[in-house]
Amino acid sequence: MEKNDLKVNTAGLQDNKTIAIIAYITWIGLLVAFIMNKDKQDPFVKFHIRQNLGLFVIGILSGLLNFIPSVGAMIIYVVFAILFVLWIIGLLGAFSGKTNPIPVVGPMFQDWFKGI
Template sequence: MEPNTSHSNIADGKSTAIIAYITLIGLIVAFVQNSEKKNAYANFHIRQSLGLMCTGLALSLINIIPLLGWIICIVGMFVLLVLWIKGLLNAINGKELPVPVMGNLYDKWFSGIQ
């Protein structure tokens, strides 16, 4: 948990943060829920989830390349699954930690989501 994140802020945004990791529909629902009542904790996890979804989409596009693309996609999807579980566990446990490897980039790339 980052020092500037208050416990009430986490409690208020925890359900939205968790929903953000549950499929694309969950991400959309979380985005809509958070647009009404802005919550920094929920925003952080929405950005992380959106980054994971975009990475999954990019891996799917790489899958078009025969053999090498398939291998990269399979390995990448396993890594992505581990990152998704880590992000979901962070949201459940009230932690505002970026997912390993790409989390800081996701936060930077999607910083416009406030």
């Protein structure tokens, strides 16, 4: 009987990992993960939703740098490369089932979006 309980817990963890991974797949995945976690309110999923939401917001705001002539485009490439690396780190954290914040900006995202 204990084995069945363990399988249910493992299945629940796997489901939460799946929702956390979905959160990292474009803004549509972020929205889907938010809706899927609305009733569950799982802290693991909420953590990864906040992490990717922060990356998404920084990406949108950095797009405004495009209005700076010549230098803006170069800065955008650097910022997007850094965001891509941070996105990979967050996605790997969701795959591994860990709640390690993304380096440098991750703790800020947890604070900024704590209402989620």
